[in-house]
Amino acid sequence: MSGQQSEAGSDDAGRTPQRPKGRRPGRADTRGAVLDAARAEFAAHGYEKTSMRGIARTAGVDAALLHHYFGTKQQLFVAALDFPISPDLIAQVILTGDRAGAGARIVRFAMTLWEQPPVRERLVAMLRAAATNEQVAELFRGFVERELVLRLATALGSEHPELRVELVMSQIVGLAMARYVFQVEPLASAGIDTVAALVGPTLQRYLDGVGD
Amino acid sequence: MSGQQSEAGSDDAGRTPQRPKGRRPGRADTRGAVLDAARAEFAAHGYEKTSMRGIARTAGVDAALLHHYFGTKQQLFVAALDFPISPDLIAQVILTGDRAGAGARIVRFAMTLWEQPPVRERLVAMLRAAATNEQVAELFRGFVERELVLRLATALGSEHPELRVELVMSQIVGLAMARYVFQVEPLASAGIDTVAALVGPTLQRYLDGVGD
Numbered sequence: 444m445s446g447q448q449s450e451a452g453s454d455d456a457g458r459t460p461q462r463p464k465g466r467r468p469g470r471a472d473t474r475g476a477v478l479d480a481a482r483a484e485f486a487a488h489g490y491e492k493t494s495m496r497g498i499a500r501t502a503g504v505d506a507a508l509l510h511h512y513f514g515t516k517q518q519l520f521v522a523a524l525d526f527p528i529s530p531d532l533i534a535q536v537i538l539t540g541d542r543a544g545a546g547a548r549i550v551r552f553a554m555t556l557w558e559q560p561p562v563r564e565r566l567v568a569m570l571r572a573a574a575t576n577e578q579v580a581e582l583f584r585g586f587v588e589r590e591l592v593l594r595l596a597t598a599l600g601s602e603h604p605e606l607r608v609e610l611v612m613s614q615i616v617g618l619a620m621a622r623y624v625f626q627v628e629p630l631a632s633a634g635i636d637t638v639a640a641l642v643g644p645t646l647q648r649y650l651d652g653v654g655d
Numbered sequence: 656m657s658g659q660q661s662e663a664g665s666d667d668a669g670r671t672p673q674r675p676k677g678r679r680p681g682r683a684d685t686r687g688a689v690l691d692a693a694r695a696e697f698a699a700h701g702y703e704k705t706s707m708r709g710i711a712r713t714a715g716v717d718a719a720l721l722h723h724y725f726g727t728k729q730q731l732f733v734a735a736l737d738f739p740i741s742p743d744l745i746a747q748v749i750l751t752g753d754r755a756g757a758g759a760r761i762v763r764f765a766m767t768l769w770e771q772p773p774v775r776e777r778l779v780a781m782l783r784a785a786a787t788n789e790q791v792a793e794l795f796r797g798f799v800e801r802e803l804v805l806r807l808a809t810a811l812g813s814e815h816p817e818l819r820v821e822l823v824m825s826q827i828v829g830l831a832m833a834r835y836v837f838q839v840e841p842l843a844s845a846g847i848d849t850v851a852a853l854v855g856p857t858l859q860r861y862l863d864g865v866g867d
Contacts, residue, residue, distance in 0.1 A: 567786075574779075574786040574836050584837050592839065603849070609833055609842040610853055616837075617829020621821055624786055625796050625828075627804065630821040637815070641822055645857045 477502045477513065481523035486578060490520065490585035517590050524582070527565040528556060530590040537650075538598050546647030550639040553615055557623065558635075567623055570616070587612070601652040610649045618642060689714045689725065693735035698790060702732060702797035729802050736794070739777040740768060742802040749862075750810050758859030762851040765827055769835065770847075779835055782828070799824070813864040822861045830854060 480502035484493045495516055499506040513519040521529050536552045537545050556562045573580040591612070596604035618638070622631050630638075692714035696705045707728055711718040725731040733741050748764045749757050769775045785792040803824070808816035830850070834843050842850075 570832075571786045574783045574832075580837055584839055587837070588839055603841075603853070606841050606845055606849070606853065609839050610830075612839070613829035613833040613842070614826050614857070615829070616832050617825035617827070618822075620782075620786075620828050620832065621825040625792055625799070627796055627800055627821050627824070629815075629818050630825070633818055637818070641815070641818065641861070644860065645826070648856065649853065 473502075473504060474512075477504060477509065477519075478523045481519050485520060485523065485582055490582060491589055495519070517586075520586055524586075525565060526583075526586070527562055527569060530587075530594070533591060534594055534598075537595060542650075543647070545650055546645065547639045547643030549611065549615070549646050550618075550642045551635055553618070554635045554638060557619065563623055566619055570620065570624065599650060599652075603652070607649045607652055611646050614642065614645055614649070685714075685716060686724075689716060689721065689731075690735045693731050697732060697735065697794055702728075702794060703801055707731070729798075732798055732802075736798075737777060738795075738798070739774055739781060742799075742806070745803060746806055746810075749807060754862075755859070757862055758857065759851045759855030761823065761827070761858050762830075762854045763847055765830070766847045766850060769831065775835055778831055782832065782836065811862060811864075815864070819861045819864055823858050826854065826857055826861070 477498070481493075481498045484498045484501055487493075488497070493516070495509055496506050498519065499509045502509070509519075513522065517530060520526060533552075536548060540548060557566060569583070573583055592605050592608045595608045599608065601607075621627050689710070693705075693710050696710045696713055699705075700709070705728070707721055708718050710731065711721045714721070721731075725734065729742060732738060745764075748760055752760060769778060781795070785795055804817050804820045807820045811820065813819075833839055
């Protein structure tokens with residue numbers, strides 16, 4: 444791959460002797476064009492039906508270079524929509540390590556992330572956008588169903604696995620709403636240990652499918 | 656109380672021989688003025704610091720008549736802010752009947768309410784307003800802390816009662832977000848029995864304080 448930039452998003456002037464077919468995503472302006480194209484394609488077709496090929500075509504870049512610089516469709520979505528957390532990382536937190544500790548591990552992981560102001564701001568912005576714009580809600584729905592629910596449900600098995608994964612998410616979203624949107628006290632100021640002790644077993648029960 | 660209207664909100668022409676001190680809240684225009692005044696006072700001072708006397712003064716009506724026609728401050732808030740459900744009714748659902756069945760009872764009660772389109776629309780509008788407007792979030796926060804959290808926590812006792820009541824609310828809010836805002840499937844279409852069997856024990860655990 445000739446004329447490859449050192450890093451995605453790099454802005455240095457090209458010294459490449461000849462222009463390759465299609466723009467290269469390594470340049471800052473090309474990176475912006477790809478992210479714009481991705482947002483437009485995802486918004487128009489939803490997560491499931493959008494293809495990397497379609498995004499490459501809209502952005503006027505080579506599909507292979509798109510994969511090279513932006514990774515998978517999931518990774519491009521996270522970058523383009525500024526999704527606060529990678530599904531890969533969430534799946535790793537839940538599925539790696541002892542299963543019995545997964546509930547508390549999810550609470551600790553989520554709360555540790557949220558306590559970082561940029562993540563928290565992005566989370567609240569996402570909840571706000573989804574609450575006020577049905578197209579945004581629909582887009583996030585498609586992404587979450589495909590990249591988190593289906594994947595985790597397959598790993599969990601047992602009865603109603605999709606429903607149980609979604610209930611885990613509902614408790615996490617509700618916790619975020621209560622803590623950062625409604626800011627009810629004492630929950631908004633409660634420490635991670637206290638919340639993990641109370642909410643961890645809830646998530647564990649959903650993951651284990653007890654009471655089905 | 657002379658010249659009393661038959662019903663709050665009644666619009667019939669008065670035949671009262673003399674005008675009483677202050678406007679009467681029974682007339683439709685006066686009812687509107689009272690609700691406007693209540694919204695303005697609640698927004699300016701928050702739920703806790705707003706008084707029925709202050710609302711009566713702003714609306715130019717007699718404080719005793721205000722109580723007579725609109726009931727308690729809680730009831731006036733519910734009417735003025737179009738709050739989707741009365742805290743009195745929620746408290747009754749939770750605290751009346753066997754304690755061991757409270758978790759499932761809350762889920763069934765909430766879901767039965769939400770399945771009514773006007774209630775669901777109002778619920779989504781409230782979540783939307785709170786997510787996008789910090790003053791609205793703060794106002795609902797004050798109301799919910801005073802009229803639901805404090806009251807239920809006092810009745811429940813045990814360790815961290817406020818926190819546990821707020822976790823019940825967080826799971827209910829998260830369930831509403833997942834079902835009606837994000838509309839993730841299969842949760843959005845799941846029946847009441849299925850959801851009550853999965854979520855009921857979560858709320859029960861929060862109410863009972865198991866695992867503190």
